[in-house]
Every structure is written in C-alpha cells, then in structure tokens.
Amino acid sequence: MSDALRRMLWVSLPDQRARRELYWMSRMPDTAVKAMAQQEPVGDIDWIPSTYRRPIKRFVEAGALAWVRGLPEQDPAEYDWVTSLELCSLVTGQASRWRRAARAGGARRPLQAVITWENLPDQPLYKVPPYRQALNSCRDADLLLCMVDAARDHLLANDFDDELIRVVKPGVDTELFHPAAEPVAEPIVVFASPLADNKGIDRVLEAMAIVRREIPQARLKVAGRGPLEHLVRSAAEDPRSGVEIVGSLDAAGVADLMRSAAVFATAPRPTWKWTEQLGLAYLEALACGLPIVTTRCGTNDEAVQPPNRLVEDDAEALADSLLHFLGDPRLRAQVGAANRTHAVTHHDLPTQCAAMGSAFAEVEALHRA
Numbered sequence: 001m002s003d004a005l006r007r008m009l010w011v012s013l014p015d016q017r018a019r020r021e022l023y024w025m026s027r028m029p030d031t032a033v034k035a036m037a038q039q040e041p042v043g044d045i046d047w048i049p050s051t052y053r054r055p056i057k058r059f060v061e062a063g064a065l066a067w068v069r070g071l072p073e074q075d076p077a078e079y080d081w082v083t084s085l086e087l088c089s090l091v092t093g094q095a096s097r098w099r100r101a102a103r104a105g106g107a108r109r110p111l112q113a114v115i116t117w118e119n120l121p122d123q124p125l126y127k128v129p130p131y132r133q134a135l136n137s138c139r140d141a142d143l144l145l146c147m148v149d150a151a152r153d154h155l156l157a158n159d160f161d162d163e164l165i166r167v168v169k170p171g172v173d174t175e176l177f178h179p180a181a182e183p184v185a186e187p188i189v190v191f192a193s194p195l196a197d198n199k200g201i202d203r204v205l206e207a208m209a210i211v212r213r214e215i216p217q218a219r220l221k222v223a224g225r226g227p228l229e230h231l232v233r234s235a236a237e238d239p240r241s242g243v244e245i246v247g248s249l250d251a252a253g254v255a256d257l258m259r260s261a262a263v264f265a266t267a268p269r270p271t272w273k274w275t276e277q278l279g280l281a282y283l284e285a286l287a288c289g290l291p292i293v294t295t296r297c298g299t300n301d302e303a304v305q306p307p308n309r310l311v312e313d314d315a316e317a318l319a320d321s322l323l324h325f326l327g328d329p330r331l332r333a334q335v336g337a338a339n340r341t342h343a344v345t346h347h348d349l350p351t352q353c354a355a356m357g358s359a360f361a362e363v364e365a366l367h368r369a
Helices: 021-028 090-103 129-137 147-155 203-216 229-236 251-259 280-285 314-326 330-344 351-367
Strands: 006-011 032-038 044-047 080-086 113-117 144-147 166-169 188-192 219-222 244-248 264-265 292-295 309-311
Touching: 006 090, 021 032, 021 351, 044 244, 080 090, 080 280, 090 129, 113 147, 113 351, 129 147, 129 203, 129 330, 144 147, 144 314, 144 351, 188 203, 188 251, 188 280, 203 219, 203 229, 229 244, 244 314, 251 280, 251 309, 264 314, 280 330, 292 314, 309 330, 314 330
Parallel strands: 006 032, 006 080, 032 044, 080 113, 113 144, 144 166, 188 219, 188 264, 219 244, 264 292, 292 309
Antiparallel strands: none
16 A cells, blocks of 8 residues: 555445445545446545446345446556445445455455444344355455444444454534524424435324424424325425425535424334434534434434433324424523534544544554554
C-alpha cells in the first residue's frame, strides 16, 4: 500500500442504498475508492458500471440472490483493499474468492474488509447454502467492521475471531441535519422511512388517529415510498386525518422536513430475517433536535435512548408517548437540545469516517509488522 493513499475496490450489492457504507468509505482520509455498482454512486468515487446475474428478485439488499459480473477482470495489483457489505451477501463471497486467488501466489494485497450491521446471531439466511458459503468464505477476512455493538456480539456468537473485529458507529451530516432556528410550536409529527410493514407506518397512522382525539390540530407528515404507500395516500385524502404525504426526498429534503416538525416517529417490527439494527433516520432526527418516539425493535436502543421513548408495538403506547411530547413544548426543547448534542458528540460524519479509516489503518499496520 502507498503510504499516501489507500486504494479500495468496493463490490456493491445490486440494491445498494446511496450515501451509506460506500459513501462513508469514500469519506475516509487518504482513501481512493473504485466501486463496482449498478447505479452511479454518490461522492468522490470512481464508478465501474456493473451488471449482475440475478436469477430471481425476490430478496433484496444483503439477501439478494445476485452475483456481480466482471470482478475477475479487475487487477488485484491496483488495490490495497476489497470491501463489501454483509458477510452472507453473495458479492462478499465473490470478493473472498477473488482476494484468495490474488494472494495465492504470495502477494500480500489486497486485504479484505466486510462491513456488517447484522444483529441476529441465528440469522436464517446463514442456513441457506449459498449464503452460508459466503459467510464462511470471509472467516479469514482481514477486517470485520461493525456498525453497531450488536454486530460484534453476532460475530462472536458465530465463532469469528475477535481480533478481526472493530466497531465504529455510523455518522450523520450534522451540518445538513441541524435544528430549526426556532423550535416548532405546532404539534407536527414526521415519519421519514420506507413505507413498508417492517417500518410500521400503519401503526403510526393508527397512533395519530388516537392523538388527534386529544389534540385535534396534530398533523403527520410522511416521507418515503413503499408497498404501504396506499395506506398513507388514503389517509391523506381524508381532510379529517391530519396526514400529509410528501413522497421521496433527497437528504436535503429530509432535513428540511424534519426541521418543520416537533417529533419524529416510526414503529419498526421484525421480519423473518431482519430486526432493526440502528436506524439512520434516528440519527438524522437526533441531529435535527427532534424528540423520538418509536417501537422497541432489535437493537434500536443503540440509537434511541431516554428520555426519548421506546415503546411496545402498540398504537395506544405510541399515542401516549407522542402526546407526552406534543403536549409539552418545554420538554420537547430540552430533549431536542440533548439529542442534538448527542448526535454531534457521537455521530458526526467526518469524525466517524475518520474513525473507520483508523480501523483500516490498524489492520494495515499489523500487516506491515
């Protein structure tokens, strides 16, 4: 590796979401990233336009049954690292095989890193042969970078070497996501997440109907797309609901939306292969100085801590906590200020990206020794 520059090849999932893991890699100091990806990535990244062999599209993201085309044509000598997302993703298995082939002749590079959020020690996908093979293929990876503490616990439960593991929590752009100049006085709740069953927009709609019995002027602004969008549109068509749908927004639009609200709410619930890990929308809400009301799910307590409210998956419980904040502007201001401080202290984007870079540098130093 050059002392001046870390050269990384990122192998994307076919459904890779923007401004997340790949973007954070590109923000690490002294790092140049090339990405094999279907969509052009956001950030200072050299794009290698790529297609995927994908027999079925039933599963998405880390569970996608998809293999990237063209990886064998990449020259390993051009890279210090090959990096991908999640241990069981099939592109991670490809990256492992490519790295092994490159190092079989005695070369010391590229090193391999896998980023993981996984918090289920008994992840069902691990029992399915192609995903299990991908998981086992990276047991000799050089760095396992966890985005949440629970991911480290999951790795240890699956007999991964603790010496390979580093934990660095993700960051949020605290300059883009900042509080409104003045706290919002109106009782406005914001939901900014996919409109899918696992994010609980249906439960939030139920809770808001209860809230409006006590605070008739309370409103809910909803950003996002997804299979439950019809529920939101149906509610928004009824002027008695207080629901407004704003559709998909870019990062700046989400930040503006949050600054127009008094409380952030969502209601995640587990699926057969997923439970909430951290929730980047929580970090954005914290940075915007909003109190948070959400259901307890997976390990979202790593992001949402008292005096924010974590409740059971129940409309009445959600409504009670929403009323707790909506009825007390002074409390909202106090909690919002504490949330902003927490976001800046623990989740500032440049700081966390630098910490990720330090994790890579520690491993590089071990390989130089």
